Amino acid sequence: MATDAPARERRTLPGRPPRGADSRAAADRRFGYLMVAPAVILLLAVTAYPLISNLWDSFHFDNLSYGSLPHKFVGGRNYTTMFSSGEWIAALARTLVFTAVTIVFDVVVGLGLALMMHRKFRGRAFLRASVLIPWAVPTVVSAMLWKTMFDPRAGFVDYFLGAIHPAWSSTTWLNASVWRSWVVIFVADSWKNIPFVAIILLAGLQIIPNEVYEAARIDGASPWQAFRRVTLPMLRPALVVALIFRTLQALLVFDVIYIMTGGGPGTSTETLSFLNYQTFIINTDFGYGGAISMMLVVIALVFSAGYVRFLRPQT
Amino acid sequence: MVWSNTVLWSNKSRMLAVVAAAAVGLAAAGCSSGGSSGKVAASAKQTIVFAESGLGTEGQQTQVAISAFEKANPNIKVNVDVLSPNSTTYLSQLEQSFTAGASTPDVFESDVTYPAKFAQAGWLLSLNQFHPNMSQFFPHEVAAALFNGAPYAVPWFDNPEGLYYRTDLIKTPPTSPAQVVSDAEMAMKTDHSLKEGLAFEAAKYEGAITAFLTVDSAFGGKLDPANLDTPGNAAALAWLHDAIYVSHIAPTAVTGWQEGNVEAEFVAGHAAFSINYPFVESLATAPPVKGNVGYIPFPAGPGGTPGSALGGEMLAINAKTAHAAAAYKLISYLTSAPVETARAIVTGDPPSLPSAYTPALLAKAPYFANVKTLNSYSAPRPVTPNYLTVSADLQNLFSSVYASASTSAAAQALKSGAAAIAKAASATPGS
Numbered sequence: 001m002a003t004d005a006p007a008r009e010r011r012t013l014p015g016r017p018p019r020g021a022d023s024r025a026a027a028d029r030r031f032g033y034l035m036v037a038p039a040v041i042l043l044l045a046v047t048a049y050p051l052i053s054n055l056w057d058s059f060h061f062d063n064l065s066y067g068s069l070p071h072k073f074v075g076g077r078n079y080t081t082m083f084s085s086g087e088w089i090a091a092l093a094r095t096l097v098f099t100a101v102t103i104v105f106d107v108v109v110g111l112g113l114a115l116m117m118h119r120k121f122r123g124r125a126f127l128r129a130s131v132l133i134p135w136a137v138p139t140v141v142s143a144m145l146w147k148t149m150f151d152p153r154a155g156f157v158d159y160f161l162g163a164i165h166p167a168w169s170s171t172t173w174l175n176a177s178v179w180r181s182w183v184v185i186f187v188a189d190s191w192k193n194i195p196f197v198a199i200i201l202l203a204g205l206q207i208i209p210n211e212v213y214e215a216a217r218i219d220g221a222s223p224w225q226a227f228r229r230v231t232l233p234m235l236r237p238a239l240v241v242a243l244i245f246r247t248l249q250a251l252l253v254f255d256v257i258y259i260m261t262g263g264g265p266g267t268s269t270e271t272l273s274f275l276n277y278q279t280f281i282i283n284t285d286f287g288y289g290g291a292i293s294m295m296l297v298v299i300a301l302v303f304s305a306g307y308v309r310f311l312r313p314q315t
Numbered sequence: 316m317v318w319s320n321t322v323l324w325s326n327k328s329r330m331l332a333v334v335a336a337a338a339v340g341l342a343a344a345g346c347s348s349g350g351s352s353g354k355v356a357a358s359a360k361q362t363i364v365f366a367e368s369g370l371g372t373e374g375q376q377t378q379v380a381i382s383a384f385e386k387a388n389p390n391i392k393v394n395v396d397v398l399s400p401n402s403t404t405y406l407s408q409l410e411q412s413f414t415a416g417a418s419t420p421d422v423f424e425s426d427v428t429y430p431a432k433f434a435q436a437g438w439l440l441s442l443n444q445f446h447p448n449m450s451q452f453f454p455h456e457v458a459a460a461l462f463n464g465a466p467y468a469v470p471w472f473d474n475p476e477g478l479y480y481r482t483d484l485i486k487t488p489p490t491s492p493a494q495v496v497s498d499a500e501m502a503m504k505t506d507h508s509l510k511e512g513l514a515f516e517a518a519k520y521e522g523a524i525t526a527f528l529t530v531d532s533a534f535g536g537k538l539d540p541a542n543l544d545t546p547g548n549a550a551a552l553a554w555l556h557d558a559i560y561v562s563h564i565a566p567t568a569v570t571g572w573q574e575g576n577v578e579a580e581f582v583a584g585h586a587a588f589s590i591n592y593p594f595v596e597s598l599a600t601a602p603p604v605k606g607n608v609g610y611i612p613f614p615a616g617p618g619g620t621p622g623s624a625l626g627g628e629m630l631a632i633n634a635k636t637a638h639a640a641a642a643y644k645l646i647s648y649l650t651s652a653p654v655e656t657a658r659a660i661v662t663g664d665p666p667s668l669p670s671a672y673t674p675a676l677l678a679k680a681p682y683f684a685n686v687k688t689l690n691s692y693s694a695p696r697p698v699t700p701n702y703l704t705v706s707a708d709l710q711n712l713f714s715s716v717y718a719s720a721s722t723s724a725a726a727q728a729l730k731s732g733a734a735a736i737a738k739a740a741s742a743t744p745g746s
Contacts, residue, residue, distance in 0.1 A: 064436075065700070152566070152567070175570040176567040176571075261519070264519035264570075266715030267711050268715070
């Protein structure tokens, strides 16, 4: 195909393509559109429609608990309320810090794991398969598992910490201390998501040709130089994918927090998605909740665009 | 596009709500012989829908009572719609039906905290037209059934939260909060199989509010969102806080405990005292707690009254129903003394009528005598249409206090949080 295309191009350049070929191409295109139509319609129904509806709601008063009050246009009031809300600002700060810490940790550890799995050793296939297990466990289940493991009465964490007797062992991890609660959330979240990063980066490593490393070695590059000058630049596309996915997941973190702390102690582990849940489900406020959702979409888009721009392969 | 699916869950929920509402509407069309046009007389042949969350023996006993009702009223057929046993999901299911303007369920089970919110939203039928005799029920639960002075629900059963203690370790029940602490300390010294002196719900959830309410009046406190920062409330919250950080009769683990965890600790013989609901009495069936269970209102301190928190369920009617008369007839039947007594024997749900605590009931389950005593003290949670928002704020406040070792944590939290909670309670949406 690759050698065929330029030849055909050359043949057709001087004049118009034969009529038959043109209509056949158009028919092919139409058939193609027809084939993807169901998927596109479904995607629009579950993404574009809710997005537009949510945007519409965010400019309205719409609270289910006050069904007797009119669903009226309120302009940007939901947004001004949100921007001046200390609750929202605090949740935004927590979400951004959590996102920054988890993605740096996940990418660094995931990259290490990927480099390890890329090497040839006995049991490599088994290790590759088993690394995926945490990622395959639903977050609700893994959060419950970790909550149990950190339980001061039944969990193994305090059991082992108690055996070596550090001063801070036998403590209550969840809801009795802000930083300990975050540690547990962080552990549960990373345990589940590092394998995902590792597998994406491993796929990226596998498409780097060996010849490039050989050339680097011949030029006298040390292993560190080969990693910095060859591996990292060529891993960039995979890194962008891993970073975008992990950032979006971290920005939207909800289930692990809902299960483990319920946002506590106080509101100290409440993130933007948790606040969104509180607004939609508990307060049944679709207008204000819509504004919080839309800001989450904007933040996610800004991050994604930033990654694509700054990690674009240099030409 | 992970974000687009996840961020917009809210919209999907809403779409689901519409679909669910449509389904409910279709079901209503199929089930309700009278539809929503016009009112159907109680004597007409009709089908009504009753929504409840009861599973297991509770669900079975409801079905038994409904079968007896249908036999006594052959013109009325009752379809039971069993919704989620999870209270948050149950509430969402009801809200979806009401928001969609569905005429079913015609009659439904309601937590004691729902009537004010639902009445404010215009979803409940005022029961004034039926002239219910509310004075026959425990007055504290009736208070939670009223909105702007009118009855919107009828108490069905009444779950008072109180103080459990081990009668083998504590020979005479404590008569003050200070004595609870000293008795707990003494019990922990004498019985080394105890893991704590006191177990209570301090996790960030609704139970933290009822646990607080159980001790609140003993210190002269009152859970009034408009006036939260009072010496009584501060003393009650400080007492619970100090149980964790000063006297250490409660472990820090209570910050993650809900009523199930508290029950497990007490039933396993790990706790000398615990704050919990009546159902625990029937579960204390193994040593060392078997036969050694006392259940009392939380003992009053100076200037206070014995404490208990009101829990329980009511029955209410959908404002859009076409079968109000038949629905009220069902409510009257389910809340009659013999039916409540039969339910208490089978399910352990404490009757909402003092007259249902018959000698026959007390002979079969003697602990109902204690429950009846507690019911005369039980304090309702704030009756406000914004209760769920107030509840979330209170949970945050209590949770932050229980996570702080500072002895002034309770006073400081009440001082800084009271204004926001007062605002949440009185907020008028859309203004």
